[in-house]
Amino acid sequence: MAKRVLVIGGGGREHALVRALRRSPQEPELLAAPGNAGIAGDGVECLPDVGAEDLDAIVAAAKERAVDLVVVGPEAPLVAGVVDALAAEGIAAFGPTRAAARIEGSKAYAKELMRRVGVPTASHTLLRDRETALAQLACASYPVVLKADVLAAGKGVIICPDEASAREAVEAYFTERRFGETEVVLEEYLEGEELSLLALCDGERAIPMAPAQDYKRIFDGDEGPNTGGMGSYSPVPGIDAERARELAEQIHRPIVDALRREGTPYHGILYAGLMLTAQGPKVLEFNCRFGDPETQAVLPRLRSDLLDLLERATRPGGLAGAELDWSADWAVTVVLASRGYPASSSKGDVIRGVGAAEAAGAEVLHAGTARRDGELVTAGGRVLNVTGMGPTPGAARERAYAAADLIEFDGRQLRRDIAARAVEKVGA
Ligand code: AMP
Numbered sequence: 112m113a114k115r116v117l118v119i120g121g122g123g124r125e126h127a128l129v130r131a132l133r134r135s136p137q138e139p140e141l142l143a144a145p146g147n148a149g150i151a152g153d154g155v156e157c158l159p160d161v162g163a164e165d166l167d168a169i170v171a172a173a174k175e176r177a178v179d180l181v182v183v184g185p186e187a188p189l190v191a192g193v194v195d196a197l198a199a200e201g202i203a204a205f206g207p208t209r210a211a212a213r214i215e216g217s218k219a220y221a222k223e224l225m226r227r228v229g230v231p232t233a234s235h236t237l238l239r240d241r242e243t244a245l246a247q248l249a250c251a252s253y254p255v256v257l258k259a260d261v262l263a264a265g266k267g268v269i270i271c272p273d274e275a276s277a278r279e280a281v282e283a284y285f286t287e288r289r290f291g292e293t294e295v296v297l298e299e300y301l302e303g304e305e306l307s308l309l310a311l312c313d314g315e316r317a318i319p320m321a322p323a324q325d326y327k328r329i330f331d332g333d334e335g336p337n338t339g340g341m342g343s344y345s346p347v348p349g350i351d352a353e354r355a356r357e358l359a360e361q362i363h364r365p366i367v368d369a370l371r372r373e374g375t376p377y378h379g380i381l382y383a384g385l386m387l388t389a390q391g392p393k394v395l396e397f398n399c400r401f402g403d404p405e406t407q408a409v410l411p412r413l414r415s416d417l418l419d420l421l422e423r424a425t426r427p428g429g430l431a432g433a434e435l436d437w438s439a440d441w442a443v444t445v446v447l448a449s450r451g452y453p454a455s456s457s458k459g460d461v462i463r464g465v466g467a468a469e470a471a472g473a474e475v476l477h478a479g480t481a482r483r484d485g486e487l488v489t490a491g492g493r494v495l496n497v498t499g500m501g502p503t504p505g506a507a508r509e510r511a512y513a514a515a516d517l518i519e520f521d522g523r524q525l526r527r528d529i530a531a532r533a534v535e536k537v538g539a
């Protein structure tokens with residue numbers, strides 16, 4: 112009988128997970144909760160009433176449908192303990208337990224853990240209230256980075272070139288409460304190239320996935336506010352398999368070892384957001400899940416059976432001997448966002464041209480889309496992800512943009528410089 116797999120979430124990352132699971136030779140039966148219009152369009156049954164953060168509903172659905180494996184996409188249910196809740200019912204789930212997911216849930220905890228096990232990261236101070244914050248800002252050296260100590264989908268970070276802008280940011284955090292009731296981390300500003308290195312963990316080992324780079328700012332040339340991510344590409348020039356393994360040994364491995372020793376072993380994806388500085392790699396953040404939009408560029412390149420890897424990762428030491436096989440092709444993902452993103456988003460704008468983009472040879476993954484009276488419409492900030500593949504970064508990029516330009520909706524926003532760096536380095 113085919114295995115039944117339930118994917119939690121409804122963004123582009125989850126659509127990429129569904130596509131990769133669908134390629135498994137085990138031919139699993141897939142369900143998604145809540146899923147999205149694109150996932151449903153692939154013939155996957157979606158459970159729109161089961162919200163990605165509704166732990167009771169997720170457990171009930173997994174039981175009722177006798178699911179063999181739950182694959183959790185977003186961080187919020189992981190941090191809230193969905194894997195523990197499922198385990199209590201005997202249901203296997205891919206992702207860290209609540210205790211292990213704290214590495215993303217609390218920046219202060221992650222920083223303390225990194226300090227303890229010697230993983231390099233930006234130096235930091237915790238700002239508990241407005242008065243301490245203002246006092247610290249007076250003696251800081253600029254630029255500095257301020258981060259809300261809550262899950263803020265990548266948007267809680269403000270980079271401050273000088274004290275005036277930092278004081279303004281402090282008012283946003285502590286007076287305006289733009290990110291809710293939260294403490295703030297003040298961090299040293301790091302310079303260098305960013306790298307997203309995700310590792311597959313089975314409680315004992317950390318096997319690096321293909322490296323990727325993402326684009327966090329809304330506008331070309333890294334201008335404007337941070338978003339959830341406006342595009343990505345994989346692989347990354349200069350980071351070959353050997354270098355990725357070295358980085359995983361230096362960055363991921365000490366974390367996995369420490370958590371195993373402490374009785375909260377790490378299973379799932381451990382995502383390191385790195386800055387490759389002149390003094391070596393330093394961690395900007397750890398996430399407890401696949402990256403979005405990195406996954407949309409990484410998974411299309413995976414030739415191994417993703418279902419097998421995810422299942423093995425749920426078992427202690429289950430990845431012994433696992434080898435990940437990657438296509439030599441490059442993948443470039445361009446995000447199409449709706450009007451107003453990231454401050455707001457626009458819903459209900461009619462989307463045209465998805466079929467034409469697919470016919471042009473790109474993969475179109477849905478995020479904030481919905482069906483209304485038979486038409487595809489926008490339903491969130493990040494709307495669609497268009498991934499092009501090719502033998503060079505230039506070819507992949509051209510294919511992604513040619514297809515993205517065939518998709519139209521009112522207020523569409525996209526960056527024009529995704530993977531431009533890779534093309535510069537490697538050649539078109
Ligand atoms: P985070 O959510 O912590 O990954 O931060 C989001 C983005 O802000 C990162 O991808 C970087 O582009 C930027 N950023 C975060 N921390 C730093 C830092 N210490 N120095 C420079 N840039 C940073």
Ligand code: GLY
Nearest residue numbers: 325340402403404
């Ligand atoms: N792309 C950034 C993230 O997934 O957190």
